[in-house]
Amino acid sequence: MTATLLRGRLLSFVRRPEGIDDTGSYRYESDGGLLIEDGRIAAIGDYADVRRNAPADAEEIDHRPHLILPGFIDTHVHFPQMQVIGAYAANLLEWLHTYTFPEECRFVEPAHAARIARHFYDEMIRHGTTTAAAYCSVHKASADAYFAEALRRNMCMIGGKVMMDRNAPQGLLDTPEMGYDETRAVIAEWHGKGRNHVAITPRFAITSTPAQMEATALLAREFPDLHIQTHLSENDEEIRFTAQLYPDAIDYTDVYAHYGLLGPKSLFGHCIHLSEREADAMSEAGAVAVHCPTSNLFLGSGLFPLKSLVRRDKPVRIGVATDVGGGTSYSMLKTLDETYKIQQLLGERLNPFESFYHMTLGNAEAVSLADRIGTLEPGTDADLAVLDAAATPAMALRMEIVRSLADELFLLQTLGDDRAVRETYVAGKPMKTVI
Ligand SMILES: [Zn+2]
Numbered sequence: 001m002t003a004t005l006l007r008g009r010l011l012s013f014v015r016r017p018e019g020i021d022d023t024g025s026y027r028y029e030s031d032g033g034l035l036i037e038d039g040r041i042a043a044i045g046d047y048a049d050v051r052r053n054a055p056a057d058a059e060e061i062d063h064r065p066h067l068i069l070p071g072f073i074d075t076h077v078h079f080p081q082m083q084v085i086g087a088y089a090a091n092l093l094e095w096l097h098t099y100t101f102p103e104e105c106r107f108v109e110p111a112h113a114a115r116i117a118r119h120f121y122d123e124m125i126r127h128g129t130t131t132a133a134a135y136c137s138v139h140k141a142s143a144d145a146y147f148a149e150a151l152r153r154n155m156c157m158i159g160g161k162v163m164m165d166r167n168a169p170q171g172l173l174d175t176p177e178m179g180y181d182e183t184r185a186v187i188a189e190w191h192g193k194g195r196n197h198v199a200i201t202p203r204f205a206i207t208s209t210p211a212q213m214e215a216t217a218l219l220a221r222e223f224p225d226l227h228i229q230t231h232l233s234e235n236d237e238e239i240r241f242t243a244q245l246y247p248d249a250i251d252y253t254d255v256y257a258h259y260g261l262l263g264p265k266s267l268f269g270h271c272i273h274l275s276e277r278e279a280d281a282m283s284e285a286g287a288v289a290v291h292c293p294t295s296n297l298f299l300g301s302g303l304f305p306l307k308s309l310v311r312r313d314k315p316v317r318i319g320v321a322t323d324v325g326g327g328t329s330y331s332m333l334k335t336l337d338e339t340y341k342i343q344q345l346l347g348e349r350l351n352p353f354e355s356f357y358h359m360t361l362g363n364a365e366a367v368s369l370a371d372r373i374g375t376l377e378p379g380t381d382a383d384l385a386v387l388d389a390a391a392t393p394a395m396a397l398r399m400e401i402v403r404s405l406a407d408e409l410f411l412l413q414t415l416g417d418d419r420a421v422r423e424t425y426v427a428g429k430p431m432k433t434v435i
Pocket of ligand 1: 076077078231269323326
């Protein structure tokens with residue numbers, strides 16, 4: 001058995017913080033010890049206590065004065081869009097047709113998919129992200145590359161071959177049968193292998209015919225434990241076009257509900273413009289609205305009412321995500337910085353504990369994996385991010401007068417990015433070169 005003992009300041013959430021003074025929502029150890037055995041967290045507590053009970057030959061790594069948190073979780077990202085991040089477009093549909101669809105066509109080539117997958121995981125690690133829910137392209141080769149690289153790095157990843165059979169270039173279209181067969185093949189080859197989770201992934205209602213939606217419905221019935229991921233209510237033009245394509249649906253959410261895709265493992269990217277009826281339907285199904293703030297601002301899609309969706313009598317479950325390449329940063333710190341600013345524009349406050357809850361336990365709950373990731377609880381997988389709030393000269397200067405944990409977290413969120421991530425552990429193994 002291999003044992004590692006980390007020393008540093010430890011922060012882990014136990015539930016959503018209800019206010020900035022809600023100290024019961026998290027656990028903080030100012031001189032903490034975290035014992036890792038065989039890739040899992042074996043003990044957490046005061047350093048001296050954990051040291052006393054640890055195996056004598058445990059390797060010790062001292063991360064003081066840095067913060068050790070659960071690794072970040074990104075609940076919506078497109079791995080084939082790394083080379084179109086920051087592309088100049090007026091709105092969602094123009095961005096898709098001008099840049100993104102042509103780029104995704106290249107993933108028919110296994111060698112290209114494998115190369116970009118390596119870059120994708122390098123960026124995840126660089127930014128302290130240890131789990132992501134990603135869209136691959138329509139090509140099975142892209143899903144093969146994505147899951148093979150996750151397996152090689154022993155990372156806990158969710159992903160799916162995109163299903164799309166209309167309103168896109170020929171090189172990006174499957175058929176209802178092909179989408180069904182290839183998704184089944186990806187499930188058979190990758191689901192449960194290592195830490196891989198395959199998701200049923202119709203891109204969105206605009207790019208799937210009713211016949212293809214029937215195929216996704218069949219997959220959802222055959223594999224009820226799988227995640228489902230798609231897009232919902234991102235942009236006004238998209239919403240109008242969807243209503244034309246599905247004239248019998250009550251609204252956009254009802255399109256997915258009709259095909260049995262609204263459930264507790266369903267991740268709906270964006271959900272900016274939901275009606276009250278749609279929010280009720282999401283809440284009753286336990287479905288997750290995934291907020292992608294940098295993407296929403298970049299594409300001018302709208303302001304996501306996070307706080308009011310949480311506050312409803314029928315609250316909606318929330319995930320937060322980068323949505324690269326519509327999103328403009330791989331950093332979950334930057335992402336929550338933009339989440340904060342959007343709430344400011346809506347007259348709401350998002351306190352720093354809530355932000356860090358969302359990056360860790362909140363997103364673990366959103367993907368229904370909180371028993372494995374997202375906390376520092378003993379028995380869970382040792383996926384960790386080590387953060388340095390004085391990582392840049394500007395941050396170090398600001399840190400000179402920071403006195404509270406809340407202020408330190410807020411500084412990390414506001415000025416931090418990959419430079420603030422000193423180390424990223426995956427199943428107990430340090431993955432960055434800098435310690
Ligand atoms: Zn997306």
